[in-house]
Amino acid sequence: DLLKNKTALVTGAGSGIGKSIALAYAAAGANLVLSDINEAHGQEVAQQVSGQGAQVIFVKADSASPEDNEKLVKAATEKFGALHIACNNAGIGGPALPTGGYTLDGWQKVININLNGVFYGMRYQLPAMLKAGGGVIVNMASILGSVGFRTAAAYVAAKHGVVGLTQTAALEYAPQNIRINAVGPGFIDTPLLSQMNAAQKQALVALHPIGRLGKPEEVAELVLWLSSDKASFVTGSYYPVDGGYLGQ
Ligand code: NAD
Numbered sequence: 001d002l003l004k005n006k007t008a009l010v011t012g013a014g015s016g017i018g019k020s021i022a023l024a025y026a027a028a029g030a031n032l033v034l035s036d037i038n039e040a041h042g043q044e045v046a047q048q049v050s051g052q053g054a055q056v057i058f059v060k061a062d063s064a065s066p067e068d069n070e071k072l073v074k075a076a077t078e079k080f081g082a083l084h085i086a087c088n089n090a091g092i093g094g095p096a097l098p099t100g101g102y103t104l105d106g107w108q109k110v111i112n113i114n115l116n117g118v119f120y121g122m123r124y125q126l127p128a129m130l131k132a133g134g135g136v137i138v139n140m141a142s143i144l145g146s147v148g149f150r151t152a153a154a155y156v157a158a159k160h161g162v163v164g165l166t167q168t169a170a171l172e173y174a175p176q177n178i179r180i181n182a183v184g185p186g187f188i189d190t191p192l193l194s195q196m197n198a199a200q201k202q203a204l205v206a207l208h209p210i211g212r213l214g215k216p217e218e219v220a221e222l223v224l225w226l227s228s229d230k231a232s233f234v235t236g237s238y239y240p241v242d243g244g245y246l247g248q
Contacts, residue, residue, distance in 0.1 A: 002228040003030035007080040009072065010034055011063050011121060012090030014041030016190030017140065020216035021087050024224045026054035030085065033076040035061040037090070055080070063090040063117030064109075066124075073124040082132035085227045088121040089140040091158075093192055096151040110154035115161040122169055126178065134177030136227050139166045141182040143242050159184075163238050170236030179235040181226050186242030188214040210243030 008025045012018035014036035022034055026049040034049075036042035039060045046058040059075045061068035076083045094110035095103050118139050129135030144152060145159035163182050170180040187193065187204045193213075196204070205212055222241045225231055240246050 001029040002224065002230070003028040003085065005029075006084040007031040007033065007076060007082060008085035008087070008227065009076050009083060009125070010087045010089060011061070011072075011117070012036055012140075013045055013058075014038045016192060017185065017188060017216045017219050018087070018089040019045050020220035021089060021223050022049055023052075024217070024220040025085070025087075025227070026052050026056070028224060028228070030054070031080045032056040033059065033072070033079070033083075035059045035063075035072050035090075037062050063088075063121065064112040066120045069117075069120040070124045073128050077128055077131075083125060083128040083135065084132055085136045085138075086121060086125040086129075087138045087140065087223055087227070088118045088125075090117055091140060091192075093195065094152070094154045096195075098151055099153040102153050107154045111158055114155065114158035115165075118162050119165060122165070122180075126169070126173060129173075129178050130176060135179075136231075137166075137169070137178065137180040138223050138226050139180070139182045141166070141184045141238060143184050143186050143240060143245050145182065145184050145238060146240075146246065166238070167236050174235050179226075179231065181231075181234060181236070182238045183219065183222055183226070184238055184240040184242060184246070185219045186214050186240070186245040188216055188219060190216055208243035208245050209247065212243065214241065214243055 008030040013022045013034035061072045091114045095106035141162045142159040145163040166182040
């Protein structure tokens, strides 16, 4: 019961890593505010955690919309009285193209969801957490928040941005009892990688010394720990969970 009496918000909770985080938070006793742009998937996960005994609401929200982020935090505090934990996880991969031919709309879309979405999330979560007397934010970056990757200019730029944004907000709010960290998964076997064929996935496996892709639950373990009081001295940092990818 690591998160008993805490209210935790997860964006992109309808699939992959976000879904595993929702399940981990629920198993730790939190009240859940789940959100996703995909209503059917989000509702499915909400039903699953509710079946495990968690108090949960689902709110359809587009992370790239400031208004939706504001509405989401409002729904959380109206339902549960306070917001203590937020995981800004929603994200997309975007087009795979070299920078000189990267589509302009692909760039905008990835930056809007993966970077602006994290700022909009924190923009409304932080005031709510101040009211609650403190809180914890975990932002979903990537290994590509600290190194480059061919054909992924927008994704890499957004994830580097998430790391800097995380550090800055952590400095600002550390005195007010809000801890903020970023997580950097290696390649994780989720629907995000569904555009890739078997040979492409195998090439990704080879980039991980551990010899396989990660599982969403393995990311959720780290996010759960960072979200709990066990991580009480941990703020302003970036934590890879990557099977050794960045150690090379
Ligand atoms: P996924 O595609 O399985 O899940 C992402 C979820 O986000 C989906 O349910 C989708 O509907 C939702 N979403 C997409 N756009 C949204 C929007 N505008 N507003 C709200 N929700 C939206 O992907 P995943 O692999 O679970 O990725 C989750 C996060 O982890 C992303 O930020 C991703 O960049 C990051 N990440 C993934 C990997 C990986 O290899 N899978 C590696 C490192 C980081």
